[in-house]
Amino acid sequence: MTTLLSVENLSKVFTLGGGLFGKGRDLVALNDINLTVEQGETLAIVGESGCGKTTLGRCIIKALSVTSGHVRYHPEGGETVDLTTLNKREIKPFRRDIRMIFQDPMSSLNPNMRVFDIVAEPLRIHKLLRGKDLEARVYDTLAKVGIAADAAGRYPHAFSGGQRQRIGIARALVLDPRLVIADEAVSALDVSIQAQVLNLLDDLKADFGLTYIFISHDLGVVNYIADRVVVMYLGHVVENAPTEMLFERPRHPYTEMLLEALPIADPTRRKGRRTELKGEIPYLGNRPQGCPFHTRCKYAQDRCRSEKPALHAINGTAQQAACHFAETLELTGAYDAPQKAIA
Amino acid sequence: MAVETISPAEAAAPRKVRRESQLALMWRRFRQHQLAVVSLWLVIIFYLIAALAEFLAPTDPSAYSARFTYAPPQGLHLFLQNEDGGWSFQPHVNGYKSEVDPQAMRRTFVVDPEVVIPVRFFAPSEPYLLAGFIPMSVKLMGVEGPRDPFYILGADRLGRDLLSRLIHGTRISLSIGLAGVTLSLFFGIIIGGFAGFYGGWFDSAVMRVVEFIRSMPTIPLWLGLAAALPKDWTALQTYFAITIILSLIGWTELARVVRGRFLSLRTEDFVTAAQLDGASDWRIITRHMVPSFTSHIIAAATLAIPGMILAETALSFLGLGLQAPIVSWGTLLQEAQNIRTLATAPWLLAPGICVVVIILALNFFGDGLRDAADPHGR
Amino acid sequence: MPQTPMADKPLLTVRNMSISFSSPDEADIEAVRQVDLTLTPGKTLALVGESGCGKSVTARAVLRLLDKNAVIPSGEILFDTGQGAVDIAQLKPDSLAMRSIRGAEISMIFQEPMSSLSPVHTIGDQIDxxxxxxxxxxxxxxxxxxxxLxxxxxxxxARDRANAYPFELSGGLRQxxxxxxxxxxxxKLLIADEPTTALDVTTQAQILDLLRQLQDDYGMAMLFITHDLGVVAEVxxxxxxxxxxxVVEQGDVYEVFRSPKHPYTQALMNSVPRLSRKADRQRLSPIKGTVPSPRDRPAGCAFTSRCPHAFAPCPDQRPERTQLSAGHVARCHLLTREPAEALA
Structure with missing residues (x-):
């Protein structure tokens, strides 16, 4: 596998408040993030609200500027570039390769533009195709996401949420990208529609030879779609592992907590009282000393309160965790009882 | 690849095939607001009157006649009673007879039903230019004899026809509202747009300036500015100067609206999507952001017109805005400033009624537009 | 009547209830058609469905919290007050009787606590x-x-937090x-309308635990509205x-999850990704198409347009309730066609 993109020591600090007078408060949204995205994989970034997963996605695609660190992109047959150092004009060619799908199908489509124009807009901006060719490409892309050509003249409000999400996907794919960042792309959809879109993403991946960064809070969906999972907590990567290894035996207590909390659609696997689930995510502004998770961790020791654990490979495997006791803790995974599909 | 294609029938799930644009949708919502629709018609009628002033006004607004000072309204009668008691269609006005008030020793006019002055529709007149460029020699109404009195709404101190003056005043007052708002809109969109789109220190600075201007009492400010106008300026120069003075305050409100829309749109995903498409700022603004709030701007601008009209009226009423010989509602009302005039010639208050009607109509119309533009909004 | 045979005396019985919405320029919409529900003390009934299926409207009807243009043209909502049953459907929404039931006998919690807590009073004052x-x-x-509490x-x-304003609390604490x-x-009855949808997964688990705990302590009945089958299976x-x-299918939660009989229930369950290893992973089988507008709902079974098994009587004839086992009821023509042909 070849590396498509690598994120190195990425940090993002938001300054809150502050104006003409006085300085605002700093809020560290991303803290020294390191990860790589391999060509052809689906990398999931999971975590609860405020963990920085959306910020990370937006920093990678340069919708937000980073405070420090690098996002190195390896273009096909080209020289590696650090996206963070490029200006607006220099980054434009790479905007064709890295695309984004948004969470909210209502707000991500311009209500004043017809579907055709929404999908054609990237082609027009990059001046790639014109006239009949442009038309053919747009209709072709729409057909691939399951939108009939004669619906292309309508405005977004005439479509349901699932169909709008398909249009958003078409807009991302019309430039024939290499990497697609899907930010909670199915979270706002109803279950049955979510399944349609998940299948569509799966098919398109093979069709277009795509690599996905799939940002989600839903571990069930992540287990279904991802090859590798990055778990984030309070702006830190706490675990980074192939999906099956992570769900089989998590190496970070926070991952275990997430899996424990995940409701499973099977009453026979109903969980008892989960007393070990405690506390809530601390406000980003008052980040704890030491391990960011120690305030909620049932395994926390003195060391965790003072010393910040580094993300490291566990016993030489592909699984990485940022926990002092990753090697020794016996954490519970999510596959313990096999499930049968119903009917 | 197994993609379930969505058939057009399914894609049209919300019943009707809606191919409407936002504006069409907005118009549909607007039509449900009955008061606003009525107001829209009123506004259209008023602006038509303003546009066709020369044709509609029976006489020249500055034509005076010392014979008929403070002549009361004649009213327009459409039917005439014949000698045999039947009625026939014969538009006419009645003449006047003068009486002398024995106590005040003042000559007053009363309408004399005996004298019948026939009125002709589309009467030939002196040649004139409609709206300044269409040569015409016909007016909506006219009387045969040039010396016959024709004062449907009465006459003023100099025996000028109030109706004609009112119609010409409509042109000035309404156009100053439009021009002022256009100018405000120009400044408001540019300044507010920059502030909203780029934010940062420029935004803070602009907003402080806006707050500063808005915290100043407007009437004294206008008075000061208007008083500073050179006395020897022509009527046209004064007109434009007043417009600029009015929009000096007016732009602040519109700048705030524009900035607010920009700020909220900037966080919308579809704007981020355009940025990620690699679109230039200019393209994002013109193609993605501005079309999304034109309807709001139209509504806000409509709601700003009444303020302009009122301001002009107030300034002119106080004698500091437009000056005679320009005829505006404000200068007309100036004539009705003292009690004595009001007691003897209450019809001179007619411009006030026009002001109230058009202000209410514009407000209802603007409210309707705003609600239609943003059905979920405030 | 779908009722668990060994259940206690029901607390709330909804029988044949329909809800219609009128609008000035269009025909009335029947948002809910002939729904039967039974709630017993100490038990939780989960009302599941996708957006627009009428689950929230049904719950609000029980409290008579519907908008002004909604009417309940038929059916009854019998609530056991302890001194005989009251038909809530017959009460005026703002009557004294209704208000004494609302809040005192039946309470409701919502998805977004901020909308039902007053922002200008401390939470302690509001509860006091x-x-x-x-x-x-x-x-x-x-x-x-x-x-x-x-x-x-x-x-x-708790003593200090009682003096906090809602905005000072986190989402979980607010809930x-x-x-x-x-x-x-x-x-006696708690209606929970998507109470955990806006929460993070660990917070959601805590709130679900809490609700179960409280139900054990108070012995109240709970009507739990959600779109999440995982949450249903939990509570x-x-x-x-x-x-x-x-309501296309209803019954005991184990029974329905073990053998769903209505094609919609089956499809819904197959739309949720299972937590399985890669080797056992199955491609999701989503329901084709999208939910039609209530105006386009066929006279017969509402699911006809998307049902893979739809046949002759489905579009025109409403399927009757078919009792499948004790307390398990579904409305589907397949179940009455031929026992041999019925779905596995």
Missing amino acids: EIIILHDRVSPKQARERTVA LDQVGVPG RAMIAMALACTP ADDIAVMYLGD
Whole structure:
């Protein structure tokens, strides 16, 4: 596998408040993030609200500027570039390769533009195709996401949420990208529609030879779609592992907590009282000393309160965790009882 | 690849095939607001009157006649009673007879039903230019004899026809509202747009300036500015100067609206999507952001017109805005400033009624537009 | 009537209830068609369905909290007050009788606590007020009860937090405060409308635990509205699956999850990704198409347009309720066609 993109020591600090007078408060949204995205994989970034997963996605695609660190992109047959150092004009060619799908199908489509124009807009901006060719490409892309050509003249409000999400996907794919960042792309959809879109993403991946960064809070969906999972907590990567290894035996207590909390659609696997689930995510502004998770961790020791654990490979495997006791803790995974599909 | 294609029938799930644009949708919502629709018609009628002033006004607004000072309204009668008691269609006005008030020793006019002055529709007149460029020699109404009195709404101190003056005043007052708002809109969109789109220190600075201007009492400010106008300026120069003075305050409100829309749109995903498409700022603004709030701007601008009209009226009423010989509602009302005039010639208050009607109509119309533009909004 | 045979006396029985919405320029929409529900003390009924299926409307009808243009043209909502049953459907929404039921006998918690908590009063004051209104105790006693309640719903440092304003609390604590408020009058029935949808997964698990704990403590019945089958499997005793205003299947939660009989229930369950290893992973089989508008709902089974098994009578004839086993009911023509042909 070849590396498509690598994120190195990425940090993002938001300054809150502050104006003409006085300085605002700093809020560290991303803290020294390191990860790589391999060509052809689906990398999931999971975590609860405020963990920085959306910020990370937006920093990678340069919708937000980073405070420090690098996002190195390896273009096909080209020289590696650090996206963070490029200006607006220099980054434009790479905007064709890295695309984004948004969470909210209502707000991500311009209500004043017809579907055709929404999908054609990237082609027009990059001046790639014109006239009949442009038309053919747009209709072709729409057909691939399951939108009939004669619906292309309508405005977004005439479509349901699932169909709008398909249009958003078409807009991302019309430039024939290499990497697609899907930010909670199915979270706002109803279950049955979510399944349609998940299948569509799966098919398109093979069709277009795509690599996905799939940002989600839903571990069930992540287990279904991802090859590798990055778990984030309070702006830190706490675990980074192939999906099956992570769900089989998590190496970070926070991952275990997430899996424990995940409701499973099977009453026979109903969980008892989960007393070990405690506390809530601390406000980003008052980040704890030491391990960011120690305030909620049932395994926390003195060391965790003072010393910040580094993300490291566990016993030489592909699984990485940022926990002092990753090697020794016996954490519970999510596959313990096999499930049968119903009917 | 197994993609379930969505058939057009399914894609049209919300019943009707809606191919409407936002504006069409907005118009549909607007039509449900009955008061606003009525107001829209009123506004259209008023602006038509303003546009066709020369044709509609029976006489020249500055034509005076010392014979008929403070002549009361004649009213327009459409039917005439014949000698045999039947009625026939014969538009006419009645003449006047003068009486002398024995106590005040003042000559007053009363309408004399005996004298019948026939009125002709589309009467030939002196040649004139409609709206300044269409040569015409016909007016909506006219009387045969040039010396016959024709004062449907009465006459003023100099025996000028109030109706004609009112119609010409409509042109000035309404156009100053439009021009002022256009100018405000120009400044408001540019300044507010920059502030909203780029934010940062420029935004803070602009907003402080806006707050500063808005915290100043407007009437004294206008008075000061208007008083500073050179006395020897022509009527046209004064007109434009007043417009600029009015929009000096007016732009602040519109700048705030524009900035607010920009700020909220900037966080919308579809704007981020355009940025990620690699679109230039200019393209994002013109193609993605501005079309999304034109309807709001139209509504806000409509709601700003009444303020302009009122301001002009107030300034002119106080004698500091437009000056005679320009005829505006404000200068007309100036004539009705003292009690004595009001007691003897209450019809001179007619411009006030026009002001109230058009202000209410514009407000209802603007409210309707705003609600239609943003059905979920405030 | 779908009822678990060994159940206690039902607390709330909804029979044949329909809800219509009128609008000035269009025909009335029947948002909910002939729904039957039974709630028993100490049990949780989960009302499941996708957006627009009428689950929230059904719940609000029980409290008569519907908009002005909604009517309940048929059916009854029988609530056992202890001194005989009251038909809530016959009460005026703002009548004294309705108001005494609302809040005192039946309370409701919502998805977004901020919308039902007053932003200008402390949560303690808001809960005190309900207790005082209901029980006529002194403010001091009320505050004691409030602190005890907040403590019970797991608000740490309850005595201090009682003086906090809602915006000072996190989402999870706010939801806990709202639950405390709903419990202030020890209701017999708690309606929970997507109470965990806006919460993070670990917080959601805590709130679900809390609701189960409280149900054990108070023995109240719970009507739990959600779109999440995982949550249903966690909390429910009974389940009713709604689609476009119809309850298509209802029954004991184990029974329905083990062998769903209505094609919609089956499809819904197959739309949720299972937690399985890569080797056992199956491609999702989503339901084709999208939910039609209520106006386009066929006279027959609402699911006809998307059902893979639809046949002759489906579009025109409404399937009857078919009793499948004790307390398991579904409305589907396949179940009555031929026993041999029925779905596995």
